[in-house]
Amino acid sequence: MLMAKEKAVKELEDLPGIGPTTAEKLRAAGIDTLEKVATTAPHDLADLAGINVEKAKEAVQAAQDATTIEYETGSAILDKRNILGRISTGSKDLNELIGGGVETNAITEVYGKFASGKTQLGFQLSVNVQLPKERGGIGGNVLFIDTEGTFRPERIVEMATAAKLNPDEILANIIVVRATTTEKQILTVDRADSLIEEKNIKLVVVDSLMSLFRSEFIGRGALGERQQKLNVHIHKLQSLADRHSLAVYITNQVMDNPGILFGDPTTPIGGNILAHAATTRLYLRKSKEDKRIVRLVDSPNMPDGECVIKITPEGIKD
Ligand SMILES: Nc1ncnc2c1ncn2[C@@H]1O[C@H](COP(=O)(O)OP(=O)(O)OP(=O)(O)O)[C@@H](O)[C@H]1O
Ligand SMILES: [Mg+2]
Numbered sequence: 077m078l079m080a081k082e083k084a085v086k087e088l089e090d091l092p093g094i095g096p097t098t099a100e101k102l103r104a105a106g107i108d109t110l111e112k113v114a115t116t117a118p119h120d121l122a123d124l125a126g127i128n129v130e131k132a133k134e135a136v137q138a139a140q141d142a143t144t145i146e147y148e149t150g151s152a153i154l155d156k157r158n159i160l161g162r163i164s165t166g167s168k169d170l171n172e173l174i175g176g177g178v179e180t181n182a183i184t185e186v187y188g189k190f191a192s193g194k195t196q197l198g199f200q201l202s203v204n205v206q207l208p209k210e211r212g213g214i215g216g217n218v219l220f221i222d223t224e225g226t227f228r229p230e231r232i233v234e235m236a237t238a239a240k241l242n243p244d245e246i247l248a249n250i251i252v253v254r255a256t257t258t259e260k261q262i263l264t265v266d267r268a269d270s271l272i273e274e275k276n277i278k279l280v281v282v283d284s285l286m287s288l289f290r291s292e293f294i295g296r297g298a299l300g301e302r303q304q305k306l307n308v309h310i311h312k313l314q315s316l317a318d319r320h321s322l323a324v325y326i327t328n329q330v331m332d333n334p335g336i337l338f339g340d341p342t343t344p345i346g347g348n349i350l351a352h353a354a355t356t357r358l359y360l361r362k363s364k365e366d367k368r369i370v371r372l373v374d375s376p377n378m379p380d381g382e383c384v385i386k387i388t389p390e391g392i393k394d
Pocket of ligand 2: 194195196224226283
């Protein structure tokens with residue numbers, strides 16, 4: 077019996093159940109290659125493409141079958157990981173909790189209520205990334221995307237002075253973009269490549285990632301579009317991290333999840349798309365006086381756990 081020759085899968089449209097319209101939707105959401113389809117969770121793909129989960133599963137499977145796999149030995153990966161940079165948070169305990177500091181080539185997300193210290197940690201990292209390796213830095217500069225208007229140079233000066241650094245130099249090495257719309261936030265990341273090269277940027281801060289998305293896309297009807305744009309935006313951030321070996325630090329707001337009846341209902345916003353994209357997630361909450369409890373909620377290689385840090389005039393400490 078003659079077997080019908082299977083059509084080679086080369087483009088999104090060649091996947092089962094994906095027509096031209098669906099393919100365009102996916103491309104608009106940043107999923108523009110078979111590799112990306114292959115690595116997207118079927119539920120997310122279904123949301124983004126507006127198809128049902130069964131169809132999405134088939135498409136993901138077909139994309140996986142069609143993509144060639146590059147093999148790499150575990151030891152080669154270990155070699156690569158050993159040259160990854162780590163930025164000290166200022167607290168030894170917190171560094172240990174996350175495996176040695178905030179890592180490059182990855183997205184670190186911190187969520188928590190107001191005044192929990194998310195921005196303060198962003199400031200501390202903006203100072204510390206500039207330190208030499210021996211002092212917990214990686215000798216690089218900062219792109220700080222401020223969406224809430226809370227960047228405070230005075231606070232950087234205070235932290236830099238406490239670390240016996242020249243505050244003017246430290247401030248000059250932090251490029252601040254005040255984003256007031258999601259368009260500006262997105263464009264800043266889309267066009268960051270040349271700036272990153274030119275200024276030796278090793279840390280990109282987005283404080284906060286979601287506030288503009290949250291205020292611009294209101295109501296159930298806008299949620300799909302919001303998540304699509306957000307998905308593209310975080311993939312671009314991850315791509316910057318990979319291509320330039322830099323660290324991405326994002327802060328995130330929280331809401332009370334009514335579905336959680338017992339325990340702490342505090343949940344980060346941004347949904348699954350953000351949950352999957354952040355490499356390491358930390359939950360910050362207020363404790364007595366200047367103390368804050370940091371909980372590691374998601375990490376690819378460290379056990380979940382907690383530690384206590386302090387926000388002092390000199391910066392983040394144990
Ligand atoms: N100079 C300082 N010395 C000591 N503590 C400070 C100093 N500046 C700020 N703080 C502490 O940091 C807190 C503010 O933290 P931060 O601005 O990082 O919160 P956040 O999590 O970013 O909140 P939001 O969600 O409102 O942006 C203050 O309430 C205070 O406790
Ligand atoms: Mg803040």
